[in-house]
Amino acid sequence: MDSEYPSGSAPVPMATYGRNRPDAQDDRGPDPHPLTARQSEVVVLAAQGLSNKQIARRLEITEGTVKIHLHKVYGRLSVPNRTALVGLMTKSGRRLVESR
Numbered sequence: 001m002d003s004e005y006p007s008g009s010a011p012v013p014m015a016t017y018g019r020n021r022p023d024a025q026d027d028r029g030p031d032p033h034p035l036t037a038r039q040s041e042v043v044v045l046a047a048q049g050l051s052n053k054q055i056a057r058r059l060e061i062t063e064g065t066v067k068i069h070l071h072k073v074y075g076r077l078s079v080p081n082r083t084a085l086v087g088l089m090t091k092s093g094r095r096l097v098e099s100r
Contacts, residue, residue: 034076042069047086 035043038059045055052070056063070082079085 035073039069039073039076042066043073043085043089046070046082047089 041059042055045058050058052063052066055066059066070085073085074080077085077088079088
């Protein structure tokens with residue numbers, strides 16, 4: 001028998017809740033805080049001029065993790081690099097991180 005599923009198995013339905021449903025309407029508008037708390041911490045320290053190594057030491061994470069956070073931030077905010085990120089923070093007036 002030629003089936004697209006291994007013998008004895010059947011397709012498992014995928015749960016679709018909330019925003020993951022294709023027909024779901026999101027009336028909340030744009031996310032006012034598009035970054036995670038940790039990404040926000042990394043962005044604030046990068047904007048203060050700290051190097052990746054200094055950020056890693058301050059947050060007690062690896063330098064590689066700092067790079068990953070920054071890469072994801074660049075993607076979420078559509079900026080190519082750290083300089084553009086800092087420029088976006090200062091020029092646009094968008095509140096990218098929560099003040100404490």
